[in-house]
Amino acid sequence: MESSDVELDLLRSVQAVLRELSTQAPMLQGNQGMWRWSLHKKVERDPGKSPALVRILLRELEKAEREDLRHVLIPLLHTLMYVLVKATGITEELYRRTYTFCTRLLTLPTPYCTVALDCAIQLKTETAVPGTLYQRMVLAEQNLISELHPYQERVFLFVDPELVSASVCSALLLEIQAAEVQQTPEACMRHVVSHALQAALGDACQAATVHKKLQASPRRTLELYFHAVVAAVERMANEPSPNRAGHQERLEEIYCSLLGPLAAPRGPCSCDPPPDRPPSIPLPSPHITFHLWTDEEQLWKELVLFLRPSSHLHLSADLEALDLQGLPPDRELARVSVLSTDSGIERDLPSGPDELPAPSSPETERAGLQRKGGIKKRTWLPGLLLPGSWLGAPGLHQRTGGPGGDGELLPGISRVHTARVLVLGDDRMLGRLAQAYYTLRKRETQKFCLTPRLSLQLYYIPVLAPEGSSTSRQLELGELAAFLGRADRWYHSTVNTLCPAIHKLAEMPPSWDTCQTVDPFILDAITYYIRMGTQPIYFQIYAVKIFFSDLSREPEEDVFLTELKAKIQDSRFPKDGCPAKKRGVAEGQGAELSICYQKALLSHRAREVTVSLRATGLVLKAIPASDTEVSGPTHPPRTAAPVTDHTCLNVNVTEVVKSSNLAGRAFSTVTNTFRTANIWIQSQDQKLLTLWLDKDHRRTFKDVVRFEVTPCPEPCSGTQKSKASWLGSHQQNQMEATKANPTPLLMPINTFSGIVQ
Structure with missing residues (x-):
């Protein structure tokens, strides 16, 4: 195919x-999510098309910038970056144009x-040291050990067997296993090499x-070249001013060592046939555990198993034995106190400051005068009693923000582990x-072990009931997915549209020959979401x-x-031992409720x-049901009211109204x-209530x-009161202010752009 034909095909x-992002035409609904996947597959099968695709995407981005078409900026930018991660042969000029556009x-x-x-930071390194993004992604996702890049990632795919059918679970598991074989x-x-x-x-x-040559190399030789390449790339990428020429010279030495005499350039008169196009280098899908x-x-x-070293995989029954390892003492962050059992008698103490009694001395043999070891405890300052979030500065349930990254939370402890938790299901x-x-955050108040070393990322793929179920039930169970789709159009196009494809995959007969799996669409779409979904939307928990009619029940x-x-139950509970009075038809409908609530006002006044x-x-309801509370990213209106910056519940009360007429x-x-x-709600008469949480029949009260x-609120440690006496007056006031205005507990769900204002 000629160059012009290739570019025309990629442009189409x-x-x-772009049409998918700009219209809701019914004819495009069936292909949503496929256009992006097929576009990336074209350059994956033929890597020589990558420079042409980069030029086309860059032109479209510059056009969108000129015409102020902001709804396509983030999708096109993600598409471009995904191409650049895999591509080779991209010129330095294209890298610099893309970097300038991002700035x-x-x-x-x-x-x-x-x-x-985020893209500009990655492009700056990739321009000077090509191949850095690919290498780091493979090292982290495949858990390949390297001292120069110790970051590790793992994807945990969780499926509730009561909410997702066995056929869907089997189909997903087969596709994941087929990828692992290859x-x-x-x-x-x-x-990587x-x-x-x-x-x-x-x-x-x-x-x-x-x-x-690499295919024929034994494992030991392959590891030598692998570590040499990783060291060359990482050392140059970590330089304050990386030198592209120096990096190229170092890799050329490795290249000549690998090929030997075959590394010599071919002469123009070589009688050898022209070489075929270079083989495609796939980007392996991340390591996913089902x-x-x-x-x-x-x-x-x-998560604990992920953090534990391979030599310490034996866990205690309650997992409470896991402690923070390798944390050096730091006087600015922690104060080590010793709780001594010393009686204060002079003869209990050593004779000199540097003299300790020998282990076999009479002083140590006498039980009454034996000096016992102190108990060391670490007291954290108020800001470190419980971090606000695993993902950086918290926002409200309708705000978005970038993840905190892999920076250091405490001195000497860096977040080298990233756990990407992906859940499939409905609300x-x-x-x-x-x-x-919530349980994880509560545990961290007692055992501060996961937060310093783990970056937790949450992802969600809606898998609703198949088409045979009622539409109203699908809409009811997919409210949060619909909200995410309205907030982030690219999420709707690439994630929400996976639901019918997953069900279609489950209906296909299983193929036990894993080698026959070619271009798995579901796994590729999940991988794209995991890698490029970096902007969380925060949801208030x-x-x-709950108080019950049985007073003996806690x-x-x-x-x-x-x-x-x-809902109002039909049963009644006895009140002061008196039987219920006869009620008319009017009193028989519903129950008398006393409702006390704090009205949500823009002024934040109570x-x-x-x-x-x-x-x-x-x-x-905690999820907005309409577009009036969030401006969608497809065509962000300039005059739309901004999203409220406070969390609130939408309360719908079905009230019984009595009226009189001639009849x-x-x-x-x-x-x-x-x-x-x-809000506070109590039944005033003898009727009881039944509660359902998150539409789940298993969570019925x-x-x-x-x-x-x-x-x-953020869970607080019960030991904070005892620690207050160790703090200064300013720090005590800070703790009291935090207690008066507790930080809300917000759960982030990653999307591609977050909410576009």
Whole structure:
């Protein structure tokens, strides 16, 4: 195919992606998500097309910048960066044009400037040291050990077997296993060496010869070249001013050592046939572990196993033995105190400051005068009692922000591990994830072991019921997915559209021959989302305290993320031992509820409202149900009202209204809607309530007489009060202010752009 034909074909594919982002035409609904995948597959099968695709994407980005088409900036930028990670043979001029374009986007508001800054940082290194992004991604995702780049990543795929069918689980597991067969550690090391040599040497590298040589090399020889290439790339990338010429010279030495006499350039009169196009160097999919979520503490256990060294995989029953290892003492961050059992008697002490009694001396043999060892405890300052978030500065449930990265949280402890937790399911699965996330944060108050060393990233792929179920039920269980799709158009195009494809994959007959799996669309789409979804949207977790009619039963506490629904039970509970009075038809409908709530105001002023009304039920929703509360990224309106900067619940109360007319009394129901951050509800008559959390029948509470809902605060350690005496007056005031205005617990879900204002 000629160069003009290649560019025309790639341009058509890029324009198809742009049309998908700019229209909701029904004819495009069936192909959503496929255009982006097919575009990347074209350059993966023929790496020589990569420079042409980079030029086309760069032209479209510059055009979108001129015409102020912001809704396509982030999708095109992600598409371009994904090509650059895999590509070889990209000229330095193209790298610099892309870097200059990203720096111009820094003047735009969030999230455009956030994504552009992340891309500019990566491009600056890649321009000077080509192949760095590919090498670091493979090293981290495949857990290839390297002292110069010790970062490790793992993808934990969690599926609830009660919410996702067995056929879907089997299909996903087969596709993951098929990919693992083809990406052994030896294959990944060959890919790293080949890609680094081609990226640095360009056309001077005999790619086919390198491929054959590496295929024939034994494991020990392969490891030597692998470590040599990794060291050359990382040392140059970590230089303050990397030298591209010096990097090319070093890799040329490795190249000549690998090929020997074959590395000599071919003469123009060589009688050898012209070499074929260079073999494609795939980017292996990340290491994914598949888990059926059957245990409440399963997420915690898997994260602990990920952090533990391979030689310490034996866990205690309660996993409480895991402690923070390798943390050096630091006087600025921690104070080490010694709780001594010394009686204060002079003869209990050594005779001199530097004299210690011998182990066999009479002083140590006398039990009454034996000096016992002190208990060392570490006291953290208020800012380190519990970090605000694993992902950097917290936002509110409708705000977005970039992840905290892999920087150091404490001196000597860097986050070299990244756990990417991917859940499949509907809103019920996210409610379960919120429970697990709250448990993790609560454990960190007692055992500060995961936060300093682990960067936790959360991802969500909606897998709703198949098309046979009712549409209303699908919409009900997919509210959060719909919200993410409205907030981030690229998320809708590449993630929300996976649901029908996953069900279609499950209907296909299983292929037990894993070698026959070619171009797995589902796995490729999941991999793209995991790698490029770096902008989280924060969701407020709400705490609910439930009181029951049985006074001997202790109140229960739980959390929910999307919805709390309350219905009136038919059963009654005895009140002061008196039988229930006969009620008319009007009194038989619903129950008398006392509702006290704090009204959500833009001024943030506290205004409490107390009402008493008869209702048949109520629903508390934490997810906006319409586009009026978030401006979509497809065509961001300039005059749209900004998203409110405070969290609130949308409360819908179904009230029973009594009216009188000529025919007599009439009763009807009307839905009252208001917003609040805190609410307290109690049944005033003898009827009880039934609660459902996050639409999950497994999280049902019956015989409820009262419940309270508040934004869930960050879990606090119970030992903070005892530590207050060690702190100064300023630090005590800071702790008291934090207690008065607790930090809300926010759960981040990663998307491609976050919410576009």
